[in-house]
Amino acid sequence: MSSLLHFSTPSPSSRLSSSSFRNSPSNSLLFTKSTLRSIRLPSISRRFNQNRLSLTANASSVVDSPTTSAVDSGGGSPKLLLEVKDLTAVIAESQLPILKGVNLVIYEGEVHAVMGKNGSGKSTFSKVLVGHPDYEVTGGSVVFKGENLLDMDPEERSLAGLFMSFQSPIAIPGVSNIDFLNMAYNARRKKLGLPELGPLEFYDFISRRLKIVKMDTNFLNRNVNEGFSGGERKRNEILQLAVLGADLAILDEIDSGLDVDALQDVAEAVNGLLTPKNSVLMITHYQRLLDYIKPSYVHIMEDGKIVKTGDSSLAQQLEKEGYKGISA
């Protein structure tokens, strides 16, 4: 288990390269290629296979996802979670402006949907929030839970409670899902000063999380996203969210590639993870997702800006009339 390293906040000199970011299955934890190569554990998945039948639930030693459970769940008015002011960003390589002054405020317990034509900047916005190195912020501010998000490394953002499910989750050959999730989960616990969960405790914990997303245990032993269908990858992203928890989950087109039953399962899983203390920012093209995950607000993005905000009726109007029918 000694190879479970590299999870502490990287120093500025060890900032992750853009290729390592792209090779991460989610921003929940960023693995450098060398980190991934260094995973030489007596594979947890193999041990689980051996021990599975003799497992007994040890619920008392298992806690909920740390970021969410660590948050005070007492009453009071909802707190400000994310405040984006006049955010502008360019593509790092070409310096082409994509975000041209995004403003958005999210409070705890809210679900925000961002819609907009292809190429309007929705994915760029979400990737800028998680610190994707393909983009450079050129102006504005982003405050997350009272902290300047733009000052944080991608890994710090994740450990602070930001999760992003990518539009096209990538595979990590040679790393099993359960090993990956166990390491990511323990990295978070370590960050929170909690003891790490051993393999058996983690297996018990993750088994319950698998039920939330209605995934078969076989997926635990398969390499991260390797050979997964598009829908299975999306479901696996939600499993990562269910395991790691998040104060703000950014879900980029989780509905794409899902059959109708899978869409319902994934939406139910997301709804099951929502509490009055956490929030979701989801990017979607279709009203159908919003039938299952009810948004507090719907935003329309156009040419790198949010040009209109409304309630779910805005998405219904869009479905009927298209973007031509929506005037800013």
Ligand SMILES: Nc1ncnc2c1ncn2[C@@H]1O[C@H](COP(=O)(O)OP(=O)(O)OP(=O)(O)O)[C@@H](O)[C@H]1O
């Ligand atoms: N890394 C990049 N390199 C070059 N161009 C990029 C890059 N990232 C984004 N763009 C361009 O920025 C614009 C916005 O892209 P983005 O993916 O944010 O749009 P979107 O609103 O999410 O679109 P869609 O609905 O089709 O997913 C597009 O013209 C895209 O080609």
